[in-house]
Amino acid sequence: MKFADIPNGLSQEIGMKGVEIVENDQTPPSGPKPLSLGSTPAAESLFHVKIDVSDSPDLAASHTRPGQYLQLRLPDAAKPSFLAIASPPSLAAARGEFEFLVKSIAGSTAELLCGLRKGDFVELSPVMGSGFDLDQISPPYEYQSVLIFATGSGIR
Template identity: 40%
Template structure:
């Protein structure tokens, strides 16, 4: 039991660190992430540890995890360098039924002695398929999952977070103008929840299966081509109506695509019909703040610049 004095101290720490919180993962990033944009800071005693490490979840404590078993069914390299892996796990049908909005996340641990990871789900919601995909960047201490073989059993929490609030802010006429253009921004493993949103059909992009006719463009930033994840899915995403724009900050000499950072690429391209546009993003603090600033100054409604935390 935490004393009332201790609670006041923790609340003060939360308020002082709120300005540092940003997507995701992370990790972290809720959510996305911290340094690998896909996991939040690892925490044994979730809320207190997150505050101590400078991350605040919803400026509150959030629900305690309810653990259930999940089994690794595949573990594959997600990019050419092998720095990230794509891991699929079979989950309880009840857990699969809880996942409704891209951008939601779970906590995961090997057992009660393992510090849990906070992981955004990379696959789209599918209540009929009790399976979740995750994109995980290899870091010191997470080998128990990044190297896990098929058949490995881990513990997974219930589905957490509100995800990207697309229905509330992109649909209808809440901001007087319908959303006709969607801009997506991802840095590093922050592509995970963006992938889930694209493949869900909930963005109603022309050709995505959602029945809509919106245009959509993804700016995906990494250091070099070997760090691009899910490259094998780029063709499928394009068929679904998404224009894919890889942006490399450390490109090789033979790279003919965009270079620099995604916010610079956005500034170069401009925002198509800002009052009819919306955006989803997941990545580091600098990228998120710069992209939002460009979009809002161009005339995009601030409420239509969505994050999943």
């Protein structure tokens, strides 16, 4: 289910208790809150953002290939951001984490994402996209050179 598929007034929340569909105008349930594991600088205006999905095993398991993405929404942001998951699927399976590399752009949702602190509330959509089929370059010893080209939207 994507954000667009959720009826008006509802949103999907990912966190300590898994995925919940809640009324947007309600405060999150008391107790442990959905959480960020924080944001740390990775390079000039680029931040490493980590999100704990360990209590949402179905979401973590749905990240099966590099190149998949999702929507991440913050309570104070005007609109969600589409973000490619930077961490390998094995990290979600082993540690229940998604990692992202986000460029901070003044006045944008990305700027808010880059300022996430441990324990901040976030909303995630299901994982989307088919990703990259790395089996096409397997076994790796048969391919001395592999060229991978990528583009994106929202890149400045």
